[in-house]
Amino acid sequence: MTSKARFPVSVEFFPPKTPEGADKLRKVRQELYALKPEYCSVTFGAGGSTQEGTFNAVREILAEGRAAASHISCIGASQATVREQLASLKAMGVKRLVTLRGDLPSGYGSGSEFQYASDLVRFIRAETGDDFHIEVAAYPEVHPQAKSPASDVQAFAAKVQAGADGAITQYFYNSDAYFRFVEETDALGVRVPIVPGIMPITSSTQLMRFSDACGAEIPRWIRLRLQSFGDDTASIKAFGLDVVTDLCEQLRAGGAPALHFYSMNQSAATLEICSRLALL
Numbered sequence: 001m002t003s004k005a006r007f008p009v010s011v012e013f014f015p016p017k018t019p020e021g022a023d024k025l026r027k028v029r030q031e032l033y034a035l036k037p038e039y040c041s042v043t044f045g046a047g048g049s050t051q052e053g054t055f056n057a058v059r060e061i062l063a064e065g066r067a068a069a070s071h072i073s074c075i076g077a078s079q080a081t082v083r084e085q086l087a088s089l090k091a092m093g094v095k096r097l098v099t100l101r102g103d104l105p106s107g108y109g110s111g112s113e114f115q116y117a118s119d120l121v122r123f124i125r126a127e128t129g130d131d132f133h134i135e136v137a138a139y140p141e142v143h144p145q146a147k148s149p150a151s152d153v154q155a156f157a158a159k160v161q162a163g164a165d166g167a168i169t170q171y172f173y174n175s176d177a178y179f180r181f182v183e184e185t186d187a188l189g190v191r192v193p194i195v196p197g198i199m200p201i202t203s204s205t206q207l208m209r210f211s212d213a214c215g216a217e218i219p220r221w222i223r224l225r226l227q228s229f230g231d232d233t234a235s236i237k238a239f240g241l242d243v244v245t246d247l248c249e250q251l252r253a254g255g256a257p258a259l260h261f262y263s264m265n266q267s268a269a270t271l272e273i274c275s276r277l278a279l280l
Contacts, residue, residue, distance in 0.1 A: 008258035014043045015053030031267040044071035073102025074114030096133040118162040125163035138167040140177040144215030171199035175250040193257040200269035201240025
């Protein structure tokens with residue numbers, strides 16, 4: 001790929017829980033900055049449980065001279081707490097938010113002043129105008145709690161109508177699901193960039209666990225191949241690189257506007273995939 005039109009990528013991290021994890025993440029970030037990411041996002045724990053860690057990581061990314069996006073979720077949040085978070089992020093110099101409904105923390109009640117992500121997007125827009133570029137989530141394989149595929153697409157449209165500028169998808173391994181979702185939202189007049197979320201495959205057990213929890217489908221042929229490798233980590237990683245690189249090629253060729261990598265605070269797989277895509 002020539003340098004005349006660099007294909008945009010972004011990278012997601014989660015806030016480390018230990019000093020050792022923070023040191024490791026600093027090293028990983030420096031390695032991934034070779035990709036010249038458009039921005040780096042940092043996840044937000046259930047009910048805001050990682051707020052301090054999230055904001056600390058965001059501060060470090062900004063201090064390293066990179067654009068940072070903070071996740072912000074509405075479960076368990078009040079208008080007052082969100083207002084405080086927005087003020088803190090604005091003071092840091094954050095220009096981009098990833099705005100989600102979020103997951104309920106274990107043992108937590110359902111009380112919240114915001115029921116849906118669209119409510120939170122609308123509130124942020126009312127409070128801050130155009131101070132933030134707002135990304136929301138999209139589910140090409142349908143949100144696990146959606147009543148129907150049609151209602152899920154309508155819920156996505158509602159987030160855009162509330163003021164979202166763009167979207168990042170849940171990860172998937174079937175490009176047809178992504179292209180169909182884009183077609184369906186386009187038919188509703190939704191015209192924001194929908195960026196595919198990319199999950200490198202480095203561990204069978206981790207991938208199965210995550211996918212069962214979030215409703216992402218692992219195609220049968222991928223699942224069976226991963227199972228056939230047993231504990232052969234090298235074969236799992238090699239296969240994963242081939243599968244995900246091919247997926248990214250399909251997405252890029254089909255008109256996806258960018259790629260958003262779920263790094264899991266690791267650099268090797270994302271760097272190798274991007275190297276194969278000539279994005280390094």
